[in-house]
Amino acid sequence: MIEILSFGLNNLSSVKNGLEAVGEKQVRIISEASQSQQPDLIILPGTGHFGAVTRELSSRGYSDLIDAAYSRGTSKIFGICLGFQLLFDTSDESPGEKGLGLVAGRVHKLSQHDGCQERVPRVGWAPILSNGAETVFHDALGSDVYFSHSYYAVPEAPQPHSLHSPHCKDKILVGFLGERIGGFQFHPERSSKAGLTLLATISKWSDSEA
Amino acid sequence: MKPRIIPTVLTDGTSQVKGTEFNNWRTVGHVLSAVRVHSARDVDELVLLDVKATLQGRTIDRELVAEASKELRIPLTVGGGVSSVAGFAELLAAGADKIVIGTATGEAPEFISELASEFGSQAIVCSIDSIDDSRKSVCVRSGSVVKHIDPVALAIRSERLGAGELLVQNVSRDGKMGGMAFDLFSAVSKAVGIPVIGSSGAASAEDFIKAFDAGCSAVACGAALQFTDSTPNQIKAHLRKVGITVRH
Numbered sequence: 277m278i279e280i281l282s283f284g285l286n287n288l289s290s291v292k293n294g295l296e297a298v299g300e301k302q303v304r305i306i307s308e309a310s311q312s313q314q315p316d317l318i319i320l321p322g323t324g325h326f327g328a329v330t331r332e333l334s335s336r337g338y339s340d341l342i343d344a345a346y347s348r349g350t351s352k353i354f355g356i357c358l359g360f361q362l363l364f365d366t367s368d369e370s371p372g373e374k375g376l377g378l379v380a381g382r383v384h385k386l387s388q389h390d391g392c393q394e395r396v397p398r399v400g401w402a403p404i405l406s407n408g409a410e411t412v413f414h415d416a417l418g419s420d421v422y423f424s425h426s427y428y429a430v431p432e433a434p435q436p437h438s439l440h441s442p443h444c445k446d447k448i449l450v451g452f453l454g455e456r457i458g459g460f461q462f463h464p465e466r467s468s469k470a471g472l473t474l475l476a477t478i479s480k481w482s483d484s485e486a
Numbered sequence: 487m488k489p490r491i492i493p494t495v496l497t498d499g500t501s502q503v504k505g506t507e508f509n510n511w512r513t514v515g516h517v518l519s520a521v522r523v524h525s526a527r528d529v530d531e532l533v534l535l536d537v538k539a540t541l542q543g544r545t546i547d548r549e550l551v552a553e554a555s556k557e558l559r560i561p562l563t564v565g566g567g568v569s570s571v572a573g574f575a576e577l578l579a580a581g582a583d584k585i586v587i588g589t590a591t592g593e594a595p596e597f598i599s600e601l602a603s604e605f606g607s608q609a610i611v612c613s614i615d616s617i618d619d620s621r622k623s624v625c626v627r628s629g630s631v632v633k634h635i636d637p638v639a640l641a642i643r644s645e646r647l648g649a650g651e652l653l654v655q656n657v658s659r660d661g662k663m664g665g666m667a668f669d670l671f672s673a674v675s676k677a678v679g680i681p682v683i684g685s686s687g688a689a690s691a692e693d694f695i696k697a698f699d700a701g702c703s704a705v706a707c708g709a710a711l712q713f714t715d716s717t718p719n720q721i722k723a724h725l726r727k728v729g730i731t732v733r734h
Contacts, residue, residue, distance in 0.1 A: 287578050290555060323578070325606040358606070369606075388679055395681045395703060397608040397650045400487035401530060401733045420488065420733045422561055424583070424608040426650075466561045466583060468528055 277302040278482060279315040279351075283322060283332040291321055291356065294465035298476040309337025317352045317482035318345060320359030320459075323424065326383070327370030329358055339376065346378060346456060352482055353378065355459035357425065360451075363459055364429050378457055381431035392444035397426040404439045404450060404462070404470075411437045412453055412477055419470035421462040423450070428461065453481060488733045489725070490530040490704035491694065491718045492563075492683065493711045495520045498538045499547060504712060506661035508615070508629030511537065514712065521554045524711075529718050530733055532558060533586070533653075533706050536566025540589050541628045545573045548580045555581025563611055569597065571604055578609065586653055588613040592626040592633050592640065595647055602648025611683070612649035614641050614674070618658040619667050629657055638673045645678045652682050653706060659687035663709050666693050668700045675701025690716070691724030698730060 278295060280288050282305050292303045306312055318341070322329060333339045345351035355363045362375045367383035375383070386396045401420040404413070411417070423441070428448040439451035439460075450461040458481070464471040496503050497517050505511040517534070524532050534554055536546035546566035555562050565586025568574055577585055590597040591612040601610050616637040617623045623634045641652050654674050656667045666687040675682045681703035688694060688707040697705045710716050722732045 284575070284579075287555070287581050287583060289552070289581050290583075293556060294559070323583075323606060323609055325603060328604060328606075394487065395679055397680065398487060399608065399651060399681050400490050400703065402487050423487070424561075424650075426606070426608060463561070463583070466559065468559050471559060 277304065277313070277315045278317045278319060279312055280305045280319045280321055281336075281338055282307045283324065283329055283336070287323075288321055290465040291319065294472060294475045295479060298472055298479050300479050307336065309341040312341055314345075315351050317354060317478075318342060320353065320355040320362055322356065322358035322362075324358050325369065326358065326361060326367040326375070326427070327373045329362065330370065330373045330375065333362070333376070342376060342378075349456060353457045354478060354482075357461060357463055360459035360461050361427060361429055363457065364431070367427060369427050379431055379435065380433065381429055383427045383429045386426055386428055386443060386448075389444065394444055397424060398443060399424045402441045404441055405447065407438055407440065411439075412481070413437060413439060413451070413474065416470050416473045416477075419473075421464065421467035421470055421474070423462045425461060487703065488731055489698045489702070491721055491732070492531045492533055492704050492706045493524045493529055493718065494533040494535065494685070494706045494708040495524070496708065497534065497536050497546075497550070497566075499536055499542070499544070503537065504661060504709060505537070508537070508625070508657050508660055517550060518553055518557065520712075521557050525557050525560070527718060528734070529560060531561045531563060531704070533563045533565075535564070535586060537628050539567030539628075541630060543567075545569075546577070548576055551577055551580040551582050565611070565613065569594070571600060574601055574605065578605070584609050584611050584650070586611045586613050588615065589626040591644055591649075592624055592635065595643060598644060598647040598649055607648050607650035607680075610649050611651045611653050612644040613653045613655060614644070615655045615657060616667065616670055618656065619670060621670065621673070625657060637670065638677050641674045642677050645680050649680060651680055651703075652678065654682055654684055656686040661709050662687055663689040663714070665689060666697055668696050671697055671700040671702050691721045694721055694725060695728055695730065698725075
């Protein structure tokens with residue numbers, strides 16, 4: 277069973293529809309921690325503003341819910357877009373606010389340094405690439421997926437099944453999948469067929485034993 | 487990022503409509519049928535705008551947005567009469583990924599900052615509706631009110647206040663498939679660092695090529711994808727021939 281956390285600010289129906297399209301039969305949307313029923317997977321979705329959402333994480337009891345689920349290993353955690361950024365410690369978007377800190381690292385503003393033609397927000401379609409290692413996402417590698425972000429996460433250590441995407445002359449981290457935690461910077465529910473393939477991989481991961 | 491081709495579907499609140507010069511609206515079919523066609527073609531993104539909403543004192547219908555969103559596995563951008571934070575939030579919850587702010591961009595710019603601090607810039611598309619190619623004026627309220635502001639100045643102000651993208655339209659070229667305002671696109675693209683979606687007047691693949699050359703990150707196209715036998719994939723084939731890398 278999968279639970280998607282609502283902050284009242286975002287489009288959750290597309291994520292739910294996407295999961296159902298790849299065969300997930302039990303997907304619930306909850307709007308506060310007390311409604312949680314110990315799911316196999318908690319999805320932290322979102323668009324929005326880091327600071328606005330960290331306040332909701334607290335006021336809806338989600339921080340405690342996620343911390344407990346993660347430390348006891350009772351639910352896996354998966355973040356999408358802003359939800360992906362919230363897994364880390366802090367974000368330049370809201371200095372002083374804390375993310376969940378489940379992955380050591382910080383979120384920085386995408387830069388437009390000289391010579392870089394890319395515009396920010398980074399909106400549109402770009403490919404996902406691996407670093408060459410074997411990856412559970414092998415069937416979607418090289419596909420374009422849909423992004424819409426102005427910030428990107430930099431982990432302190434390499435993450436398992438890491439996905440990267442080009443920005444200027446660099447590659448930024450846009451996804452990973454660990455034993456109990458993972459996330460995508462892009463929107464799989466808005467990434468057409470490649471997105472469904474990726475959601476199917478997450479669905480399978482949510483069913484497997486940690 | 488790969489340049490995007492974005493079909494535009496217009497509604498008057500009931501049916502799908504098309505017009506010229508932000509006027510002369512005529513019914514051309516059903517919104518959801520058009521949405522399904524574009525979905526089947528797996529387009530890069532879809533823009534759905536209610537052209538009568540502001541004039542009629544309402545917002546684009548939430549149910550319509552929800553129905554359209556269900557049909558799509560690609561991003562949906564909607565607009566029409568959005569003038570409150572609550573209205574913006576409702577449309578996001580209904581299934582919109584991005585929302586076009588038209589009238590407020592020209593009339594109540596502080597609304598853009600309010601939206602940006604609540605929702606972040608990436609959900610906000612500010613519409614710059616230039617009257618013609620002269621850079622002397624823009625319009626608001628579905629084309630009914632003219633303001634003597636340089637569209638490029640409006641673009642710069644909108645970016646500063648928190649717009650994530652700009653939709654640059656041109657009333658005199660709207661709906662006519664007579665070519666696009668490439669100089670205006672170029673001026674806006676050079677003046678801002680956010681993505682620019684060029685619109686109004688696309689007729690052939692040549693127009694798309696010139697718009698991307700002028701600095702647009704995307705081209706929104708209504709009539710050409712509605713009334714001619716051009717499809718986005720055919721246009722993309724032309725783009726690839728001249729070395730432009732597009733999705734698929």
